[in-house]
């Protein structure tokens with residue numbers, strides 16, 4: 001999809017737009033002249049972002065405050081999608097992580113995590129596809145994670161939910177191609193460690209800072225830039241950054257997990 005060919009009436013709806021990867025998408029797409037619908041829970045942050053994007057780029061920005069772990073939040077966003085006939089892009093970026101072994105996880109938190117990474121993008125993708133099919137163009141970008149490429153240890157509910165969105169997205173992509181509707185693009189992004197609020201909220205609060213070697217980290221802007229380049233080429237599966245691509249390659253080598261286990 002040629003992003004610079006999108007018209008000044010076109011809209012991108014982004015969940016998780018108040019921080020991190022979702023916010024970086026909003027800022028980049030606004031700079032390309034797209035109108036934006038920002039979705040998240042934090043009202044002040046969303047409104048400040050709306051004012052700043054409208055002023056900077058002369059575009060139209062809508063805000064929806066919604067808790068996407070709750071049915072009414074999901075329905076509010078779905079309705080907005082169905083009213084937006086000039087929707088060109090949907091980006092499902094809202095999400096969070098949990099820490100702890102499965103048997104110790106709080107049931108409510110686990111259900112919320114599962115909902116926001118599976119049911120929410122499922123319903124929103126389904127609604128957006130109806131609009132994109134009518135328009136015969138557009139794209140949906142769902143955010144998965146590099147976590148799915150390795151045997152899950154602690155974050156198994158997280159990892160399973162990210163596997164779900166990957167399978168769903170690639171399955172719809174295949175169906176659309178078989179229907180001859182390849183003008184509607186489905187993409188799934190697998191970010192590795194990305195410097196956002198992710199490792200500073202929820203279960204991470206009050207824990208020791210989440211530490212991994214510097215070279216493993218990317219920025220949200222790098223994730224967005226790699227994704228938009230891949231969207232232009234209609235890649236489908238997007239692994240942002242050479243380090244993540246290399247890790248993905250290593251993870252795919254047969255027997256590598258035994259070797260990594262032996263060397264600790």
Ligand SMILES: NC(=O)c1ccc[n+]([C@@H]2O[C@H](COP(=O)([O-])OP(=O)(O)OC[C@H]3O[C@@H](n4cnc5c(N)ncnc54)[C@H](OP(=O)(O)O)[C@@H]3O)[C@@H](O)[C@H]2O)c1
Pocket residue numbers: 015016017018019020021022039040041042066067068069092093094095096097116143144145146190191192193194195196197198199201
């Ligand atoms: N950062 C990483 O290392 C990493 C790696 C792989 C994949 N990912 C994935 O990338 C996506 C974006 O994460 P991020 O790193 O950008 O994290 P982030 O900086 O913490 O941003 C998360 C976004 O999701 C929104 N959100 C969280 N809970 C919500 C809820 N109940 N209802 C509505 N919105 C909610 C937050 O907004 P409010 O708090 O304002 O609601 C925020 O805008 C997630 O799906 C995450 O799983 C991240």
